[in-house]
Amino acid sequence: MYGEKGAAMGQIATEPRDEALYLILSTLGLPLxxxxxVLDRSLSAAEYAGVMQVLKRRLEEHVPAAYITREAWLGGLKFYVDERVLIPRSYFVEILPTQVDPWLKNPNKVSRVVDVCTGSGCLAILLARHFRKARVEGLDLSPGALEVAGKNVRRHRLSKRVRLVQSDLLSGAPAGRYDVILSNPPYEPTAHVDRLPREFKHEPRLALDGGRDGLDLVRRLIRESASRLKPGGILMIEVGGGRAPFDREFGHLEPHWFHTEDGSDCVCLIQAARLGVR
Ligand SMILES: C[S@@+](CC[C@H](N)C(=O)[O-])C[C@H]1O[C@@H](n2cnc3c(N)ncnc32)[C@H](O)[C@@H]1O
Structure with a gap:
């Protein structure tokens, strides 16, 4: 997705004007x-230089706005971000508030949840706020991402309920079974990652590259989840553009595809029973 002057959109805004306004207001320390x-105001020489420097980074160096301001929003919450994590934009934010509970026998009794591939920790934090009594684990392979996630967990005062663990998918997760396993894994096919606009190349490749067809991590996660879900539990995975190959390979697991506003419907749910958990 491209805006004016070849600046790619889609990481925090879809319209170049909105993103420019956001960058200018935050550089000037003005409320969003x-x-x-406020745009009629004249700028001091120092303010003008500050704004021009930020716009130069955004337009000439193609640095994503969120990495310039070190912040991003998801589900109305603000998160610290830097180049160690993907800029939060998961479809789970649409799905979690209303579409997940109907799949659980007793959503109020959900006690153990895991966010696999937690990155900035944004989804682990949204999960902890949704399942108020649950302990949430956020897993990631990247130590840098876990440092960012730790900062966000502390900022949202959830250190008592959200625990962060370095783990290759579920292999290093603390023992026991989960009511809910959720993941927004890297799911771009390798060849797509190579062709992404420059803005996306500032994001960690580890956060984007899902292997030849984008489903490398998805396949492993499905395999690993069978031994980590409680009976009645659910596995939810975001797969981006991988729905068709996913359905060809995993249609027998009867995935439910959640509806998303833009019609991409790229997050699915698989019930524990379909993975043989009784
Ligand atoms: C698409 S990002 C998602 C981040 C965050 N959950 C979000 O929605 O913004 C994927 C994350 O998976 C992590 N990752 C990649 N391979 C992994 C693996 N084998 N095990 C655990 N985490 C992995 C990356 O470091 C990255 O933080």
């Missing part, structure tokens, strides 16, 4: 909901 008349 400022009255539009």
């Amino acid at each position: 909901d400022s009255d539009p008349t």
Whole structure:
């Protein structure tokens, strides 16, 4: 997705004007909901230089806005981000509030949840806020991502309920079974990653590259989940553009595809029973 001057959109905004406004207001330390008349204000020489430097980084170096401001929003929450993590934009934010509970026998009694591939920890934090009594584990292979996630967990005051663990998918997860396993893994086919606009190349390749057809981690996660779900539990995975190959390979597991506003419907749910968990 491209905006004016060849700046790729899609990481924090879809419209170049919105992103430019966001960058200018945050550089000037002005509230993001400022009255539009603020744009008529004249700038001091120092303010002008600051704004121009930020716009240069965004337009010439193609640094994503979120890495410039070191912040991103998901589900109305603000998260610290830097180049060690993917900029939060998961479809789970649409699905979690209303579409997941109907799949659980007793959502209020969910006690153990895991976010595999946690990155900035954004989904682990949203999960902890949704399942108020649950202990949540956030797993990631990248030590840098786990440092960022730790910062976010502390900022959202969830250190008592959200635990972060370095783990290759579920292999290093603490013992026991989960009510809910959720993952937004790297799912771009390798060849797509190579062709992504420059903005996306600032994100960690480990966060994007899902192997030849994008499903390398998805396949492993499905295999590993069978021994880690409680009876009645659910596995939810975001697969991006991989729905068709996913359905060809895993259609027998009867995945339910959640509806998303833009119609991409790229997050599925598999019930524990379909993985042979009784
Ligand atoms: C698409 S990002 C998702 C981050 C975050 N959950 C979100 O939605 O913004 C994928 C994350 O998976 C991590 N990752 C990649 N391979 C992994 C593996 N084998 N085991 C655990 N985490 C992995 C990356 O470090 C990255 O943080």
